[in-house]
Amino acid sequence: MVRHVTSDTPRPALTRDRIVDAAVALIEREGADALSMRRVAAELDVAVMSLYNHVPNKTALLEGVAEHIVAGLDLQDDPAAPWQDGARALVRAFRKVAHDNPRCMTIVFTHKIDSAAGLRPMERALALADAAGFDGGTAVRIMRALLAYAIGAQMREFGMEKMLGHLAETGAKSWNHLDPVAFRHVIAYGPELAAHDPETDFEFGLDLLIAALEALPRRGAEGPGSGTG
Amino acid sequence: MVRHVTSDTPRPALTRDRIVDAAVALIEREGADALSMRRVAAELDVAVMSLYNHVPNKTALLEGVAEHIVAGLDLQDDPAAPWQDGARALVRAFRKVAHDNPRCMTIVFTHKIDSAAGLRPMERALALADAAGFDGGTAVRIMRALLAYAIGAQMREFGMEKMLGHLAETGAKSWNHLDPVAFRHVIAYGPELAAHDPETDFEFGLDLLIAALEALPRRGAEGPGSGTG
DNA sequence: AGCGCGGACGTACGGTGTACGTCTCACGTA
DNA sequence: TACGTGAGACGTACACCGTACGTCCGCGCT
Numbered sequence: 001m002v003r004h005v006t007s008d009t010p011r012p013a014l015t016r017d018r019i020v021d022a023a024v025a026l027i028e029r030e031g032a033d034a035l036s037m038r039r040v041a042a043e044l045d046v047a048v049m050s051l052y053n054h055v056p057n058k059t060a061l062l063e064g065v066a067e068h069i070v071a072g073l074d075l076q077d078d079p080a081a082p083w084q085d086g087a088r089a090l091v092r093a094f095r096k097v098a099h100d101n102p103r104c105m106t107i108v109f110t111h112k113i114d115s116a117a118g119l120r121p122m123e124r125a126l127a128l129a130d131a132a133g134f135d136g137g138t139a140v141r142i143m144r145a146l147l148a149y150a151i152g153a154q155m156r157e158f159g160m161e162k163m164l165g166h167l168a169e170t171g172a173k174s175w176n177h178l179d180p181v182a183f184r185h186v187i188a189y190g191p192e193l194a195a196h197d198p199e200t201d202f203e204f205g206l207d208l209l210i211a212a213l214e215a216l217p218r219r220g221a222e223g224p225g226s227g228t229g
Numbered sequence: 230m231v232r233h234v235t236s237d238t239p240r241p242a243l244t245r246d247r248i249v250d251a252a253v254a255l256i257e258r259e260g261a262d263a264l265s266m267r268r269v270a271a272e273l274d275v276a277v278m279s280l281y282n283h284v285p286n287k288t289a290l291l292e293g294v295a296e297h298i299v300a301g302l303d304l305q306d307d308p309a310a311p312w313q314d315g316a317r318a319l320v321r322a323f324r325k326v327a328h329d330n331p332r333c334m335t336i337v338f339t340h341k342i343d344s345a346a347g348l349r350p351m352e353r354a355l356a357l358a359d360a361a362g363f364d365g366g367t368a369v370r371i372m373r374a375l376l377a378y379a380i381g382a383q384m385r386e387f388g389m390e391k392m393l394g395h396l397a398e399t400g401a402k403s404w405n406h407l408d409p410v411a412f413r414h415v416i417a418y419g420p421e422l423a424a425h426d427p428e429t430d431f432e433f434g435l436d437l438l439i440a441a442l443e444a445l446p447r448r449g450a451e452g453p454g455s456g457t458g
Numbered sequence: 459a460g461c462g463c464g465g466a467c468g469t470a471c472g473g474t475g476t477a478c479g480t481c482t483c484a485c486g487t488a
Numbered sequence: 489t490a491c492g493t494g495a496g497a498c499g500t501a502c503a504c505c506g507t508a509c510g511t512c513c514g515c516g517c518t
Contacts, residue, residue: 014496014497036473036474036475037474037475037476038473038474038475046497046498047497047498047499048475048476048498048499049476049477049478049497049498049499049500050496050497050498052475052476052477053495053496053497054496057475057476058474058475058476106339109338109384109388110335110339111391112388112391112392112395113388113392114392114395114396116406116407116408116411116412119407119412119415120411122415123411123412123413123414123415126414126415126418127414130414136417136418136421137421139414139418139421140418140421140422141429141430141433141434144385144430144433144434145378145382145430145433145434145437147381147385148378148381148382148384148385148434149374149377149378149381149434150381151380151381151384151385152376152377152378152379152380152381152382152384153374153377153381155338155377155380155381155384156373156376156377156380159338159339159341159342162340162341163341163342163343166341166343167343177345178345178348179345182345182349182352183345183348183352184352185352185355185356185359185368186348186351186352186355188365189355189365189368189369191365192365192366192368192369193369200370201370201373201374204370204373204374205370205373205374205377205378205438207441208374208437208438208441208442209434209437209438209441211441211444212436212437212438212440212441213437215440215444242465243465243466265504265505265506266505266506266507267504267505267506275466275467276466276467276468277467277468277506277507278466278467278468278469278507278508278509279465279466279467281506281507281508282464282465282466283465286506286507287505287506287507
């Protein structure tokens, strides 16, 4: 089952990176529940306990997965562009990795990320807010609000998909049993609720936040209506 | 170990509700990882397999936990108050249950909720947006944006706490190894980042969203500056 | 009294994370 | 070339997990 001869087929050395990559691939292919140390080991054609030479435990592996995902954020910067564009690009970059690695996101959101790679998006957001002319405390709060929206929009979308998928399975029968007066708005807005366009929803909320930021006081611009700065 | 005589101590009948309650208590006391069917059964002084007479499987139990938490939202309505207050109250209600059941929230956010109780907050948000004069499509999108922020703010806060807790353990040594030019903003804003006031952060983002909503066109009010309506 | 049935329970199986000890092999040194 | 050494791949073992299946008891019916 496992090879003992080095010259046979010299598979690449076992590495933390290769383990994390295999875990990510496995999660995206079969879902987070399917991830186990044994499955990852099988994926790499390696014995289970060999993994523990490179990863202290399963939690650390999951943290590695989370770190790997956020490290994949595309943080290109166009210093000439107005800060609004930069902010949009940052949040959209978040959304892009979520779109590309949907089944890893619950792991990303539920594990700590303490490596430098995990701080890069934070640095980027703070740099943007600083360049836009917001003071330090405000910059930090803006960064947190944008991050909250980016995370929440993704979580909500996944949750909605799960619920809609479930409704599709059950033929939406429970939907018809809703108390028509207690839930009259849900029922009345049925078409709008069913017309689920994640892209538009996401941009709608992002526009709200950016618009609100534009109205905030900044250095050298005490309020709205003073150009890009 | 388990009693056979009814008249001995007539413990209350085993019920889905009691099982869910025990699960919530266990999670809040020892964390979501500590939850297992065996632990829940022990909590109720009952055999493991007895649980399966009331809950089809563990996932369903977790969905029940999520449902129980959302059902605990305090959705009082003051129809006389301006819609801004109603929206704030709704999002704050969300935050309150998150504050009261912190360790259950990851379960809430990662499981579907298809019962009527889970739709009540949605109904409330749509009713508010409708009363405020937004059209159907906008009302739905507003509801989604607010929900996204409510979810994300909580997730971000938990993640931050986990990270800060980890930094406290390790003595923040990794923080000092940051590249001082690549992370100059993170380093410069260290004090603001360390001064972690969840309440202020939360209200800051909420204010941003509400302010942006006020600037949106509505029925009978084409923009800002036309009173409460 | 007899019967049926819902629900509590025990057993058992396949799977999981990981502690611990072993064994192999590449490499620095004599 | 011979040898010690240390890193890392590996097997075994254990406690725990979710849950399929079968049993059995006590209550409410006829």
